Amino acid sequence: MYDFTPLIDSITTYLNGKFSPLWAGVISMLLLGIVILLFYAVIGLYLVYAERKICARMQNRIGPNRVGPMGLFQTIADLIKLLLKELIYIRNADGFLFNIAPFIVIVASIMAIGSIPFAKGLQAIDLNIGVLYILAISSMGVIGILIAGWGSNSKYSVIGAMRSGAQIISYELSVGLALLCIIIYAGSMQLSEIIESQKDGWWIFKGHIPALIAFVIYLIAGTAETNRGPFDLAEAESELTAGFHTEYSGIKFAFFFLAEYMNMFIIASIATTLFLGGWLPFHLFNWDGFNKVMDFIPPVFWFFGKTAFVIYLMMWFKWTFPRLRIDQLLTLEWKYLLPINLMNLVLIAFLTLMQWHF
């Protein structure tokens, strides 16, 4: 299989050879930062494009197809438009909070991207508490949303921010518990080790029923975390204009918008890493011939393919289902998902103890 570790090692050795350790460290961090930001921007742009095309097909229309071949440059045109818009400053709004909120949201989401393994060795930082780190960092996004609602000095925004805050905090529990299920199976929180433990089969197959339950719960809770899909009450257009980001315009709005899509990407990539085997190819039993063909496809493609599949699922049910009301949303979490999750967890712990998984 392809391995990026030698490449990364060679760059590090080169830098260490040329500069002092301090400068080598700084330069490598700068390089990493640029790569991640570029990656973030490009993926964000094309996720927006993908959503527009997918939702258009489901709605019996075509979607953007004028700007560039097949409309590929549509999002770039939108980005330029947003950059050129006037930044509206609100009187009586708390200026500092109003301005800092989009940055908090974006920073939280970029930091989470840093720890996702895209291929063997292609991971910005491989913490031994990887999953915990990602959960903790994505929780910082809530602060951004609450600050945005408060700082806008508008009734609609505050209502939207409160709803959103309550929703995200509740569903974080379910996300955490669902991920905990796989951590128990794999025995480690380090993302690369979790992937290593799936060499003989993805957890969603090895862990059979409890892992499937955990996957479904994770998908539901993950969409609720990102304020998407049937859980987008906070920004429901037909009820309270646009919720917590009503008063933002121009690039600040673009930050919220982008952060939402990238959060969706992060949720999907965590699902891929923990449940679907990360960058590992799809091996069927011991069929060597088949496995060799699967191995031929580079792991980066496997990773993005699986993530794209999960993202497609999330988009599919956003455009099909009506919205849940806030009390129904919270009921779903506290009365249904949480008990199921806890029971599932106990079951998995039991199964792992008895080695009754594959």
Place this chain on the structure above:
Amino acid sequence: MTREELTAFVTEQVPEMKTGPCKEFPELIVPADKIHALANTLKEHPATKMDYLFCLTAVDRKDGLHVVYHLTSSVHGHSAMLRVILPEKANAVVSTVSYVWKAAEFYEREVFDLFGIRFENHPDLRRIFLDDDWVGFPLRKDYKDTFTLER
């Protein structure tokens, strides 16, 4: 109830009632001070049970402002048309029937807005379509407004 029975019933309640020429519904012309009591009776009495007021409007005629009520019964199926003639156009007042049929509360607001007929004891008599500071009552025949009306 048939047309004759209904006319007879109402004549019992309001002896000063006159009948009108309408062919479709029994047209009963009652004096303004008797309308509330009659409305109550028509709604509550088990033989008439006219619980559905489907139209309340006013007409500006030469002999005054007429307030016209169209009623029907969802139970028995018979209908009637009541008419109240208010000869003083400048000071047209009649008792409200909004405590009998809730729908009347809004129909009467529209009549007040467009004709200027005041309804006594109405819970919330104010204009409904036009601005609160509008002067005049547009649907009256003597309404003059060269700014908003074209011909």
Place this chain on the structure above:
Amino acid sequence: MEETLVDIDLKEKEEYIINIGPQHPSTHGVLRLETCLQGEKVKYIIPHCGYIHRGIEKMSEKLTYPQLLHLTDRMDYLSAHMNNEAVALCVEKAMEVEVSDRVKYIRTILAELSRIASHQLWWAAFGMDLGALTTFFYGMRDREKILDIFEETTGSRLIQSFITPGGLMNDVHPKFQKRVKEFIQYFRKKLPEYDELLTGNVIFRERTQGIGVLSKEVAIDYGVTGPSGRGSGFHCDIRKIAPYSAYPLVKFNEITYTEGDTYHRYLVRMNEMWESLSIIEQLVDNVPQGDIMLTLKAIKAPKGDYYQRVETARGELGVYIVSDGGPSPARIKYRSPNFSNLFVLNKISAGHKIADLVAISGSLDLVIPDIDR
């Protein structure tokens, strides 16, 4: 006696007033709902209408009957044929003339097509308000087929002025029958898809069952007719109570439920679409030949008062003409269904959350120009 709505001082703490509308994505038209909320709960709603009051009744006093017909389309524009039919029938009743059978059949077919188109748009917008954005496109895609039929026959999609006192403006297009039959085949396959998408969905049911319960007594008291009234058990279908045009000749069911919540008002409209398809099927093959327009010397209603009730897609439309014998009415009054349906909103949404308000007002299916005329 109920508490009145004049006193809008905030009585308790934590109450605040927001305005939904006049420009808002989910009030279908220009309507301002002054909503008093306590947290998420609605305490009361004061609707302010009149933003689109055009004085249709006053204008009609200077126009002749064929002229004022063109203003009636613009009231409830989604049931334009039925509005025209109401005025045409009232004038014909006044003049005591009867149109030919061909005209009656065609009027009923056009009215029922209009009813289906109106319900399709209602379904599209209702789903969209609740968050299922795809329903908008499905409903509109199918409605385009009806609008194409209208455009081919009458020349215009939404506002036709085709049914006039004395008959129809013109004869129908030669391919009318074929197109209507094709549409019926097509739509019979599509309606079950609507059910799959929305009616059976758990989220949808959670958001509509038990919400905005309107009891039968309150419906009759407020004069709520149409599918909103029938969802509460009020048998108010004018096509059954006082049939007109070709309705005495067809067999169809009046759909009523007793529960009176949003879900059942929704079901009434969905089932009405099936019934309308069956009515059109019964009529479209048997349209008799005949005259399209009566030869009348002049369209003048004799002196007197005339009232005609018609069932539009939203309820009972009443046309009350007071005539002095001339070519124009001395007074014409339109008893509009949406005017009565609007004011029950305060009564049925008190105590619900703001998200439910959107569902309730969507299920009442209000078209604002009809309220204001």
